Amino acid sequence: MVRPVIFSGALLLLLSIPTSLGFKSQDFKTCAQAGFCRRGRALASRAQDNASWKSPYSVDSSSISVSSGEASFTAGVKSSLYPDVKFGLDVRIHDDGVVRVRMDEVDGLRKRYDEAASWALIAEPKLSREISWTVGKKDVRAVYGTKKENEVVVSLEPLRVSLLRNGKEQVVLNGRSLLHMEHYRTKESSRPEGTPEEGLDEDDAQVVVQVKPNAWFEGEVEDGYWEETFGGNTDTKPKGPESLSLDITFPNHGHVYGIPQHATHLDLPTTTGEDPTYSDPYRLWNSDVFEYLASSPVSLYGSIPVMHAHSAESTVAIFNAVASDTWIDVDHPTLKSTNTHWISESGILDVFIMPGPTPDDIFKQYAKLTGTSALPAHWALGHHQCRWNYISTDDVRSVQQRFDEHDMPVDVFWLDIEYAEEHKYFIWDKKMFPDPVDMMHDVEALGRKMVVIIDPHLKRTDNYPVYKEASDLGVLVKSKSGDAEYEGWCWSGSSAWIDFFNPGAWDWWRGLFKNTSQGDKWSWVDSTESTYIWNDMNEPSVFNGPEISMPRDNVHYGGWEHRDVHNINGMLLPNLTSQALVARSDPPKRPFVLTRSFYAGSQRFGAMWTGDNLGTWDHMAVGISMVLANGIAGMTFAGSDVGGFFGNPEPEMLVRWYQVGAFNPFFRAHAHIDTKRREPYLLDEPYRGMLRDILRLRYTMLPIWYTAFHDANIYGIPVLRPHYVVFPKDEAGFSLDDQYFIGDSGLLVKPVVHKDVTETDVYLAEDQVYYNYFSHYAYRGSSKGKHVTVPAALHEIPLLIRGGSIVTTRERPRRSSPLMQRDPFTLRVALDKVGYAKGQLYLDDGETFSHLEGNIVWRQFVAEKTAKKSKTIRITSSDLVSQNPDAAVEGVSLTKYDPLNAFAKSVESVRVEKMVVMGLGGKPKSVRVDGGEELVSEFTPGVAAEGKKEGAASVLIVKDPGVSIAKDWSIVIEV
Template sequence: MPQVGTVKQQDFKTCDQSSFCRRNRAYADRASADPNFVSPYMVKEDSVLLKDGLLSGELINSQNQHLFVFELHLLENSISRLRINEKSPLKPRYDEVKNFALARELPNTLNYTERPINTKDHDSLTKTSIYFGNKKQNMVVVHHSPFRIEFLVNDLPIVAFNDRGFFNFEHLRIKKQAKDNGDQTSDESSSEDAEDEYGSWEENFNGKRDSKPNGPESIALDISFPGFGHVYGIPEHASSFSLKETRGAEVGYSDPYRLYNLDVFEYELDNPMALYGSIPFMMAHRKSASAAILWLNSAETWIDIVKSKEDKHGLSSLLYFGKKLPTSTHTHWISESGIMDIFVFLGPTPADVFRQYGSVTGYTALPQYFSISYHQCRWNYIDQQDIDEVDLGFDTNEIPVDVLWLDIEHTDGKKYFTWDPAKFPDPKKMQNSLSVKGRKLVTIIDPHLKRDDGYYIYKESKELGILVKELNGNDFEGWCWPGSSSWIDYTNPAAREWWGSQFKLDKYQGATENLFVWNDMNEPSVFSGPEITMPKDIIHHNAWEHRNVHNVFGLLVHSATAQGLRNRTPISKRPFVLSRAFYVGTQRYGAIWTGDNMAKWSHLAASSPMLLSIGISGISFAGADVGGFFGDPDIELLVRWYQTGAFQPFFRAHSHIDTKRREPWLFGEPHTTRIRNAIRERYALLPYWYTVFQEASETGMPVIRPMFVVFPEDEETFEIEDQYFVGDSLLVKPIVTEGQTSTEIYLSNNEIYYDYFTFDPVRGSGRIKVDAPIEKFPVLLRGGSIIPRRQRIRQSSALMRLDPLTLLVGIDQNGEAKGSLYMDDGETYNYQNGDYIHRNLTYSSYSKLISTSFPISGDNTNFVKSIKDVRVERVIIIGLSKKPTKILAYHNDENNEVNNNQGLTFTWGQKDVLGTGVTFTNTNDQVLVIKDPKVLVWRDWTIEIVF
């Protein structure tokens, strides 16, 4: 939340201003320009060893004879991992990011078959080939001279390392004394004498000096995806979903994509500039194949992307039988420091990639139920009376809300864990008033600490010695919201434990169990620092420089806060913590948002590709500030943003301190009703959202899904970024243009869909025009889907938890449909012991709607008792060809005795059957509404339709 203004490009580096990026790009240019260039890195033949799923050996740089060690781990579940480090570095290179980013270390697979080592290929070059995978469908080929690795699935090349020879590992070295002419040299020269170049041993940017005591230490590698024309991921960027080229004749950008967590306010769109989060995960997809890589490095990283029609892997015959030349994507990864640690996920489907990636980095944590509801925030609600009035405004206008938020002005002089005594004299009373209605409060807790010995948090952390240090050993001092500030060193486990303990209810004065947390400014943002962040040469735990840990810093703040909230009560409850900065593994701790966006139509449009990129990279619980953080949206934009936000995973309205107030009821009719309807629709669909989140927590599937994930064989979907699925059932097309009253939705495979609000059938393939007046949001129910809903919209989600459910059934062209319903207590970890229900819902062509239980490992007695009377009060079936004569319902465990031999009450054709206030004329007479079948949600039951 820095000062208002347009983004200042001069505050942030380009690749050319970052010496290690410039150096490695130049190395790639020389390699590409020289037809005789051969990568100098070779495998030492006598060093190669294959044992227990690990291929290891030594590499030598033939230019300077420096030695490296490599380990190629063949892991379970079609995952591989390549690690390369110096054999004998002058000092240890940073290799601790794995301890923070990874959820688990997978064992090496023993299911592999090796070809004899040192066999000869057709070029008489030595190589090692290994088949692995459950069916030995995967193969990895390590070429020894020059060093190159290929990964194949079913004999088709998928991923290649050092295919273009850009591999470059700058070894640590001793700096020689400057020559008389001022040149800087070393005892050994890397490729092109890196240490002679400006910026290798010292670098200045905007008057800020980086001392670079270790000299040049970058790592770089080209990674190719043969036959893949599209790659995705590497968030966070305000860019397209299918990533653009950064070099070549027809480039999208002139600079590489940058991963370096930064506080970039009013960020520009269509730009590869770094933003608040960094996930070095890239996914490639083509028909019948998906693959991905994770570049596990937390230092500043740049990624170039180029595409070509070259066919060095013979793909035109393998994939297209010579009919056309496939596009391949080539990437160049460059990190400032650390070691090379790369995971390869071989799919072959998108779902397989997400499962593989999540098995390593962890799946999305199942959130508390309230947190996927609607959140109301601004910088700042000024005092306790303001909160009370906003709370009352929601009730008066019959708009549900679950969470109210307080920004930095609620504190006593920007000292976190405190309250302004004049503005918030009784914070517990305020929270308790909210909790009566099932509502929560979120307060902001930033990682910078006001340097004031009267501030207990700063005083304790200084005395414990857990603050980030200067090179001279003093506590680092920078400038942020409180003025002169210091920062906790979250890389120190003792610091993280201490930080978490501050959330205990006897320490965080004024907090209750209904208070949750927002970690902002945790890139970290340092107003006085280079690029508005920490200097790279300040010191963290175990004497590591900040350059090594920068991108993981925000993750460590987030994880320590989440752990603190888990530990603050005798029975642990799931935390809710929102973080602005993020990295690999953030999904295990909480939600993030896309940062300080603007109240512009273009930023509303950009939210979809940004969230899709973040979602496929592991973080499903993400959203964009509804209405835009900077500026004042006109009412049409605000309404459209609410409609969009209601169908994004994290749903929060937020705005800058200088913006006009924009609570949903302030704009008068008919706008209040339109916004109310959007929010109420979110609440009606909460059972479905929660079920999809549960799926994400077990499988890694994104909550909102790109079109190609749902239709992986349809090439027309590969670039689509302006529409997406929630789960596999709801197709959403945000309206992002002023004055727009209709839109086109792309439909794949001639499936049948239904307008979610009117139930009218929508058929066809390709782009279909649909109406989208301001009061209506384009959402389609996919044929073959069953959606659980709640119709009785109350003040908060907590007050709806025991309400009956409605099932919305959209029949496909085969007369079938399926879905599921997941329920637990919504706040504890009891579900991990089996205390939940998970129902499998199917509608068959035999005209039976059946609910059975998925297998449950554990005892769900307690939860079942808590919902024993929750029933299905309505079933809506769309797409029947004729009116039934009778409908029967029975619980399957009662000897199939029909509950009502006279049949259930039903209607055929209905208006506004969803009942959330959105009313349209239904022209589809194939709608059956079954009223109160009285089947209990936790039991096996059948509803039989008789014609």
């Protein structure tokens, strides 16, 4: 959010008030302004210029120790530059083939931060007991895989780790000899002031300089080792230099994706080499970036150090478990290879190499490490309406009334910071919100929910019980002295920050959300169980801090400096908040928490959004790429602010924004306090009707979205699937990020993100028929790939159904999704070119955790010919869990699963009210439930029978077949 004038008593503090729109680059460092990044890039430059460059790190062969019965070994590592400095190497292979490589300083002057992985991982990974290491004179290696296709080789001198498949290198660590773990050292005599690097301003960077004995490797001077100044803030570095540089090479993969969050293409552009797209590396440093650019490597609100590398042959990935400020250079020395260079301020080397070899394999391997995305409450997939701010209880009631008057569905109303008295979170401003609980009950009466913002900074005043309790408990972040509470400035004025690394904060925070009295402890009694939470500003954002954040030398629990834990910091708040929401209910209900800041593993706790975007076409477009990038890195419950947070989009742009939002996993309209009100009912016709249609379309498709989220929860596969995920061998689509598939539904969407568009180009990768979702027009792809032109006037959404798919919808217009629980279903059967289709539907109560006890409906629908040369189609429904033990719900034993479970019985009367079958070979002679009477149906012939031609497809509409959504059945269409 933009930083306004802040009042604290009689004090008026002016903080970062924008004088004009646009990203303020001076607020954030470039690589050249960060000492450790300068040092890391300089190392790479010297290596590139020196043909005889050799890494100083080597494995001490006499120290190699191989664990008996487990695929792991340890060894000592020595540096030829610093013989007295010791390092330890630990390499292990997990039972799913993932390789973990750890290296840390041994017996150093201080301990390096080594806890990043422990916050991200769901458990300590199990090691393989079927793999053994072979120790040779030059290397240590292990071969594994069902066909012994994978091999890990650890070269001893110099240290080099590579993963091979079928003899070809897939991932190489230190292949370019850029590994450098700056060891801890004592501060020698040095000049108090140094000469700034070229391009730095004297006021913005002071560099402490000392001539170095190992200039060929570490550089000629001590550059920013012990102190740095930026933007008037001095960062003391009591531990001295501790950065980690590591080159990670993908010798046979020409495309890399991931490392969110950045506003850029999914297929990451280059930052070095010939004619790079960006001059600076990608940065991972959770930041509150005001009006970020629509194309930039600048770090944004979250950091997930996960990178996929892809080629037509395979997909591999790495997870670099580091929590400090990290810069990543990307280069393609050839069209088929990728070099990356990771430069982190602190931490140990802890890299997980995921062997794939398919994108789906990567998702499962990463999910096994950090967990899958939480299965959200069903209502959370509906339409969310927000702005900064709905100013009163009457305002909220009025907005709800207007939505209902205009027959527009909505599930959630949001309140930003102005609900809170003096920005003291949990405390209502009773002048404007005199009856908050009654207001919430009014919203809940129609099945809706409310979301209220809770930020991690606390107003420093003793009349604020939340701050007083946190201070008394000693669970606030400390200043660099380690004993005094850190004071910074945020929305509340003078503020303190909860240190969620401190276990003493955990139970206390969970207790705050109880909506019943907790004795002498404060709790949020002015709330209900249908009040959910938005965690913002948790990077953390500090208005008067360096780079609008917390000083790096602040101290957290355990004595760790903020520099060590910064990128993890943002994930702890939604973690504890989600736990609090679960704990407040009996029986527990699924939480909903939206977070702005995140790290690897944050997918377990809720949703995220792409932050303070602008209402422009460019931001609309890049938001799609950002959501895709977050999804492949695990954070799949993602979306961008519909309409843009800043600005006043014209009606055409707003319609297109809603089309984009309706096909994001998280669908929220949000706007800045200075924007004009733009609730969808405020537009004039025909735009208002268009928005109503878009909202209703989202609600009809909720079964598709919920099923896709279930798949994400079970398998770790993203809800939105980029082209390379669905067609991993189609090179023509590896850089596509403006069209994507929704789960495995077969729905292909290409939102329009440009002005004055009436038609658009959609790429089809295969020799298959695709049907227009609305008109049933059939397009034919090609085995060589084909571009087709799809109508895209303002009222039209380019949405295609892939032949071979069955999608399930609910078509009754409702005011909110809970009111749809007993609505009937429509099945759309899109036959492929051989007359086959399949799909799935997942249902549960959408609110509790009873699905973990097997109270679910998970059906598979299949349409296929009754015989090879027959045109008769049989459509069947069967229980998916019973026939596929590997697909069983996580935590549910198949032996305890009952297809007639309590939930299934509760919905057995819910029926299929309509079927739409596209691509039949001719007019049916009869349509009947197997063993039953003839069903009422209508047939419209088309030229695209069985997907053989392009044009209008044949369409059969079966009216009210009456079959239960929760039972087995079969419908025969005799042609």
